[in-house]
Amino acid sequence: MSPAPSTAPGIDTALAALRAPFVAGDQHTFLSDLSVGELVLLEEIGFRPVDIVSGAGAASWNTQFTTAGTEGTMWGRAIATAIDNARAGILEELHSRRADGVVAMRLELEREHANLLTCTMLGTAVAATGGRPDGAHPFATTLSARDFHLLVRAGYHAVGIVIGVSVVGFAARSAAQQLGLARDNVELSDQTTALYSAREQAMEMMEREASELHADGVVEVQLQERPVNAMLTHAVEFIAVGTAVCRGTGGHRDLDPEFQLTLEDPPDTTFGDR
Amino acid sequence: MVRPAPDGGAGAAGSAEPGTGAAGPGDAVFRPDRRRRTTWTSDLSVAEAAAVRRVGLVPAGFVMGTAVMQLAAAGGQLYGQWGGLTGQSLGRSGGYSEAYPCAHGYGFGANVQEHYGFSVEDAVLAASLAEGYRLAIERLGDEATQLAAHGVVGVDLFFENLVGSSGTATFFARGTAVVHPGTPPLPSPFLTNASGQHFERLIALGYVPAGLAVGVGAVYVQPNCQARGALAIVGPNRQIPSAIAVARSRARSSLAATAHRSADGVVHTEWTDRRVHRYGESWDQLTIAVGTAVRRYSSEAPPLTPRPVIPLRP
Numbered sequence: 001m002s003p004a005p006s007t008a009p010g011i012d013t014a015l016a017a018l019r020a021p022f023v024a025g026d027q028h029t030f031l032s033d034l035s036v037g038e039l040v041l042l043e044e045i046g047f048r049p050v051d052i053v054s055g056a057g058a059a060s061w062n063t064q065f066t067t068a069g070t071e072g073t074m075w076g077r078a079i080a081t082a083i084d085n086a087r088a089g090i091l092e093e094l095h096s097r098r099a100d101g102v103v104a105m106r107l108e109l110e111r112e113h114a115n116l117l118t119c120t121m122l123g124t125a126v127a128a129t130g131g132r133p134d135g136a137h138p139f140a141t142t143l144s145a146r147d148f149h150l151l152v153r154a155g156y157h158a159v160g161i162v163i164g165v166s167v168v169g170f171a172a173r174s175a176a177q178q179l180g181l182a183r184d185n186v187e188l189s190d191q192t193t194a195l196y197s198a199r200e201q202a203m204e205m206m207e208r209e210a211s212e213l214h215a216d217g218v219v220e221v222q223l224q225e226r227p228v229n230a231m232l233t234h235a236v237e238f239i240a241v242g243t244a245v246c247r248g249t250g251g252h253r254d255l256d257p258e259f260q261l262t263l264e265d266p267p268d269t270t271f272g273d274r
Numbered sequence: 275m276v277r278p279a280p281d282g283g284a285g286a287a288g289s290a291e292p293g294t295g296a297a298g299p300g301d302a303v304f305r306p307d308r309r310r311r312t313t314w315t316s317d318l319s320v321a322e323a324a325a326v327r328r329v330g331l332v333p334a335g336f337v338m339g340t341a342v343m344q345l346a347a348a349g350g351q352l353y354g355q356w357g358g359l360t361g362q363s364l365g366r367s368g369g370y371s372e373a374y375p376c377a378h379g380y381g382f383g384a385n386v387q388e389h390y391g392f393s394v395e396d397a398v399l400a401a402s403l404a405e406g407y408r409l410a411i412e413r414l415g416d417e418a419t420q421l422a423a424h425g426v427v428g429v430d431l432f433f434e435n436l437v438g439s440s441g442t443a444t445f446f447a448r449g450t451a452v453v454h455p456g457t458p459p460l461p462s463p464f465l466t467n468a469s470g471q472h473f474e475r476l477i478a479l480g481y482v483p484a485g486l487a488v489g490v491g492a493v494y495v496q497p498n499c500q501a502r503g504a505l506a507i508v509g510p511n512r513q514i515p516s517a518i519a520v521a522r523s524r525a526r527s528s529l530a531a532t533a534h535r536s537a538d539g540v541v542h543t544e545w546t547d548r549r550v551h552r553y554g555e556s557w558d559q560l561t562i563a564v565g566t567a568v569r570r571y572s573s574e575a576p577p578l579t580p581r582p583v584i585p586l587r588p
Contacts, residue, residue: 009477009478009479009480009571009572009574010330010477011329011330011331011454011477012330012454012457013571013572014477014482014571014572015424015454015457015460015482016571017482017569017571018460018461018464018482018484018569019460019461022484022535022536022537022569024534029530029533029534029537029538029539029540030538030539030540031526031529031530031533031539031540031543031565032539032540032541032543032565033542033543033544033545033565034541034542035468035472035475035541035542036468036472036475036476036479036481036541036542036568037472037475037479039541040479040578041578041580044578044579049539051526051530052526052529052543052545052563054518054519054522054523054526055519056514056515056516056518056519056522057510057515058501058510058511058512058513058514058515059508059509059510059511060500060503060504060507060508060509060511061508062505062506062508063505074508078508078509078510081509081510082510082511085510085515086515089515089519106545112503113502113503114503115503115505115508116501116503116511118511118514118515118518120518120547122522122545122547150582255582256582257581257582257583257584258581258582258583258584259583259584259586260583260584260585260586261585261586261587262585262587266587
């Protein structure tokens with residue numbers, strides 16, 4: 001940013017600035033997909049925007065014959081690879097921009113053809129104005145600017161995105177069940193068990209990744225669970241993505257929120273259309 | 275796109291007629307003088323209008339810029355008909371191109387054409403889109419200039435009808451022109467895609483919008499067997515992520531280039547990645563980024579440490 005004149009902000013000064021020819025500052029033009037309000041929130045905790053960075057990864061797998069007893073490791077690994085490659089790509093861009101991290105990162109998973117997954121990441125890279133400890137790796141987080149601001153104020157810092165992926169197969173139902181002729185009201189325990197073990201394995205993987213980053217915990221974990229029931233494929237897919245965080249040297253700081261009671265009336269709930 | 279200097283824009287400056295260029299809307303579709311000037315129009319919400327008024331601006335009128343374009347594409351799909359395509363040379367496109375041979379590798383020839391894939395940067399398509407946006411933005415600015423407005427807030431920039439082979443697109447830019455009464459007009463009005471409320475915040479925090487910044491990137495993708503999801507070829511895929519990375523990187527650099535000439539940074543970037551399907555299984559991987567280039571005009575903005583609150587009744 002160019003050195004700004006010290007005048008109180010107001011529309012007159014702003015318009016006057018537009019009449020003057022632009023003189024580029026010594027710093028690079030920053031790019032951001034955040035609003036100015038969000039950038040101010042980041043500036044307040046010592047981060048300035050640098051650039052928009054992105055990463056993408058894709059992988060495919062063979063879904064056929066994934067059923068009881070098979071753990072779909074190739075399938076699970078393919079999904080993990082797609083996400084991991086996108087993460088590696090965005091971290092590499094952070095390195096090349098000399099940025100310290102990326103916040104409010106959009107993480108999108110797009111499926112095609114039932115066996116091909118593309119993962120894309122995009123967000124605003126930020127640099128710490130006060131510098132970060134030596135050897136600190138760039139971090140990525142899906143936390144919004146607001147959540148990241150609160151996280152830092154509470155005495156934590158983000159260390160990276162962690163993922164957990166698992167695919168577990170289950171037994172196909174009998175032909176009668178498939179056709180919907182079964183009238184018994186029973187639990188499909190195979191499927192319940194498969195979901196449980198998929199969850200367990202995915203969370204284990206996520207915890208393993210977090211401990212490799214020496215994190216104290218993981219926040220904002222988002223889960224996606226998807227049963228796949230096709231002719232020869234009976235499996236549960238489980239994906240977890242979260243942000244690993246570390247407590248800073250100053251320890252936890254209470255945000256000490258203020259309670260607020262609005263004087264505005266809520267909508268009528270008795271005869272409202274809820 | 276950042277508007278050019280006052281006398282730089284085609285058909286923008288001085289002349290009372292908008293878009294006097296041959297391909298422009300011609301004989302003044304927009305004639306503010308013929309309208310009754312006792313009232314103004316806007317597409318602002320009530321809250322936005324209030325925010326703009328708090329800053330000291332008043333709505334001058336709803337303004338719009340539009341252009342219908344024939345989209346030129348590099349014709350990348352033709353390359354797919356040619357055999358033996360290898361390496362990094364794809365004729366006139368000049369930019370990124372990469373071949374993805376069939377991954378099956380069976381048979382003596384091991385060169386099954388239908389499984390062949392390649393990606394080639396479609397700089398021609400990207401340029402068509404950028405030109406469409408440029409025209410729409412320029413005409414939007416022209417209308418604002420005729421209203422003696424100081425700027426346009428809440429600019430909505432988009433295109434429609436990018437349908438397969440018809441190859442045409444209509445570009446729109448629309449927003450509400452605002453004026454600061456009693457102040458002489460600017461060399462060219464500022465434009466921003468920020469809403470009225472965000473504009474208020476922008477000014478209060480010491481930033482002023484300089485103009486719109488637009489970046490476009492396009493890569494034509496003819497998927498090979500793996501990128502089509504062939505069940506026998508599995509594992510990490512390079513073709514799809516590389517196409518996305520190149521399209522995004524081109525959009526990012528042109529966004530940065532337009533901004534660099536006139537601003538300290540770009541905020542409010544609306545980032546769109548989309549796949550536009552083309553012949554057969556091929557597609558155009560498109561990235562479009564539209565943001566507001568901003569200048570910092572004051573560093574006196576008050577420090578801001580928002581107080582966390584918990585509403586007792588949500």
